[in-house]
Structure formats: structure tokens, C-alpha cells
Amino acid sequence: MNDLEPMRIVIPGGTGQVGSILARHFHAKGHVVIVLSRNPHRAPWRVVKWDGHSPGPWVAELEGSDVCINLTGRSVNCRYNAENRRAIHESRIQSTLLLNRVIAGLKRPPHLWVNASTATIYRHALDRPMDEANGELGGNEAGANDTWNFSVAVAKSWEEAFFSTSTPRTRKLCIRSAMTFSPDRGGVFDVLLSLVRRGFGGRQGPGTQFVSWIHEADFVRALEFGIDHEGFSGTVNLASPNPLPNRDFMKALRTAWGSRFGLPVSEPMIELGAFILRTESELILKSRRVVPGRLLAGGFKFLFPEWPDAARDLVERWRKRGSTSTQSSHGSSAG
Numbered sequence: 414m415n416d417l418e419p420m421r422i423v424i425p426g427g428t429g430q431v432g433s434i435l436a437r438h439f440h441a442k443g444h445v446v447i448v449l450s451r452n453p454h455r456a457p458w459r460v461v462k463w464d465g466h467s468p469g470p471w472v473a474e475l476e477g478s479d480v481c482i483n484l485t486g487r488s489v490n491c492r493y494n495a496e497n498r499r500a501i502h503e504s505r506i507q508s509t510l511l512l513n514r515v516i517a518g519l520k521r522p523p524h525l526w527v528n529a530s531t532a533t534i535y536r537h538a539l540d541r542p543m544d545e546a547n548g549e550l551g552g553n554e555a556g557a558n559d560t561w562n563f564s565v566a567v568a569k570s571w572e573e574a575f576f577s578t579s580t581p582r583t584r585k586l587c588i589r590s591a592m593t594f595s596p597d598r599g600g601v602f603d604v605l606l607s608l609v610r611r612g613f614g615g616r617q618g619p620g621t622q623f624v625s626w627i628h629e630a631d632f633v634r635a636l637e638f639g640i641d642h643e644g645f646s647g648t649v650n651l652a653s654p655n656p657l658p659n660r661d662f663m664k665a666l667r668t669a670w671g672s673r674f675g676l677p678v679s680e681p682m683i684e685l686g687a688f689i690l691r692t693e694s695e696l697i698l699k700s701r702r703v704v705p706g707r708l709l710a711g712g713f714k715f716l717f718p719e720w721p722d723a724a725r726d727l728v729e730r731w732r733k734r735g736s737t738s739t740q741s742s743h744g745s746s747a748g
Contacts, residue, residue: 527588542704603731669727
């Protein structure tokens with residue numbers, strides 16, 4: 414990606430953690446960023462209203478754009494009851510089908526359309542890594558429960574909707590992302606670090622399940638890699654090349670924080686906690702052993718290929734942000 418040539422980047426559903434990471438990064442590099450949101454708000458970049466269901470004035474934002482990065486989808490941080498399942502499924506499928514219709518009809522469509530997917534599309538894997546070429550998709554395999562099967566079914570339908578319409582003038586790239594870690598408050602790293610800070614940073618469940626992850630710096634760099642390489646299309650795994658068992662993952666996080674001990678959390682406790690917090694245990698208990706075969710084959714170099722290094726960087730930046738927030742708060746009250 415040539416930093417001397419600003420791009421016009423449209424991000425439907427770009428108000429969550431990952432969308433904020435991307436918007437912040439591309440805006441800082443001087444690109445024109447437009448976020449499409451159901452609930453417009455003030456931001457350093459433009460935020461334009463859309464509903465994810467029907468065409469509207471927002472269509473003009475895509476005309477003549479360079480890149481569309483669709484992250485739209487109701488948060489999966491909820492209980493998978495019938496109403497939430499319907500919202501999770503429909504928000505992803507309907508918005509993707511809508512963008513297919515709109516982009517196919519534009520006079521000057523974006524050169525590249527990146528659509529979100531998820532690494533959870535692969536089966537529960539303890540035995541071997543899953544890359545794009547040889548990975549086995551999940552769904553009703555032995556040991557998979559109903560919520561895991563639901564997540565896999567949504568991911569499959571999402572990708573099917575993305576590739577359902579031909580867009581000859583727009584290259585399509587579907588990103589199967591692992592958990593993206595940043596020091597932002599309320600993000601998945603913040604949640605896991607809070608367990609360590611409170612003494613519950615031991616293994617979670619059996620501890621043998623693999624954790625697939627990616628540092629935010631490598632996430633945005635991988636997207637830039639996809640933008641730069643015209644031959645890059647289809648599905649691609651966005652994950653560190655080194656997933657690791659949960660027990661080792663949590664040990665490295667404890668070490669980065671400076672904690673020698675962390676109480677383990679049993680599977681029944683995880684299920685109870687998920688129920689109390691109105692979420693699901695899948696994020697913790699399903700083994701995701703996903704590796705970025707296509708990125709590595711294409712020559713992509715990770716800044717943070719190993720979790721201990723990534724954890725140290727994230728903890729340091731988390732602490733700095735907390736210190737900065739405290740200083741800003743004191744400054745505001747004194748003024």
C-alpha cells in the first residue's frame with residue numbers, strides 16, 4: 414500500500430473493537446475513512462448512518478471508493494437464545510447480501526471488498542493445525558455442542574452470502590479472523606487480563622484447548638498486505654502462526670503481568686460464569702488451532718508471531734493507557 418496515495422476506505426459496521434482499530438489506523442495514515450453505522454456518533458473520521466437492510470444515501474460513500482471492509486454483525490457476546498441467534502445470523506447475512514447488490518450495481522465500485530468471517534468456522538482441533546488448504550470446517554462433528562454448531566453454521570452462511578454474487582470489478586477477500594488483541598478497554602484482551610489481575614489467571618477448563626490469536630498490529634498489517642497484493646482473493650486466515658494451549662497462553666499472560674499464580678477455572682465454573690454474564694463459553698472452551706497458511710506462503714512477516722512477546726507489549730500499553738487516563742482525569746478535575 415502506497416502511503417503517498419490516500420485511499421477512500423468504507424467500513425460498514427466499523428464501530429466495534431476491530432472496526433475502531435482499523436478506523437484509527439487508516440485515519441492516522443492519512444486515508445479517508447468512512448464508517449457506516451446504525452447509530453452515528455462523533456469520531457475523528459466520518460460516520461454515516463445505514464441500517465444494513467436497505468439502500469440509502471450511504472450508497473454514495475461506496476461509489477469511487479478504494480476499499481470496503483464489512484464488519485457488520487450483532488455481537489456474539491450474548492446468550493444464544495432464539496431471538497439472539499436470529500439477530501446474529503440475519504445481521505451478518507442480510508448486510509452482506511445488501512452490499513453484494515449495491516457493489517454490483519455501482520458505476521465505480523471499490524477495487525477490493527474485505528468481508529469478515531471467523532476462525533471458529535474450523536472444527537474443534539486438538540490434533541493438528543488448520544490452514545486454508547487443509548483445514549476441516551466444523552459442524553456436527555463428535556463432541557461439538559449445539560452452540561458450537563450454530564456458530565459454524567453462521568460462519569458458513571456468511572461466507573456463502575459473500576461469494577454468492579459475482580463482482581468482476583471488485584476483488585473479494587474473506588478474512589477468517591482469530592481473536593484480535595489490543596489494549597483497548599472492554600476488548601477481549603482487557604477481559605482476559607482482568608482475570609489475571611483478580612487472581613483467576615490459571616488454565617480455563619481442561620487447558621489443553623488451543624487459543625488462536627493475533628496482535629492488532631499484525632491484523633492491520635495483514636489487511637494492508639491483502640490490499641497491496643492484487644492476486645490475493647478468496648478466504649484467508651488472520652491469526653498468529655503459533656496458536657498455543659490455553660494453559661500456556663494464560664501462563665504467558667500471567668508472566669507478562671508479573672503474577673506468579675492464577676487460580677484455574679473449571680469448566681462448570683466457566684459455564685456458570687457465562688450464564689451469569691449472559692454470554693457463551695465457546696470462546697474459552699472450543700479449541701481453535703488456526704494457522705495463516707496463505708499469509709506465510711505469500712511472504713508476510715509477523716511482528717508478533719509468539720504470544721509471550723505479544724502479551725508483554727499489550728500489557729505495557731494497557732498500563733500506559735490506564736496511566737494516561739488517570740492523568741487526564743486529574744487534569745480535567747483540576748481545571
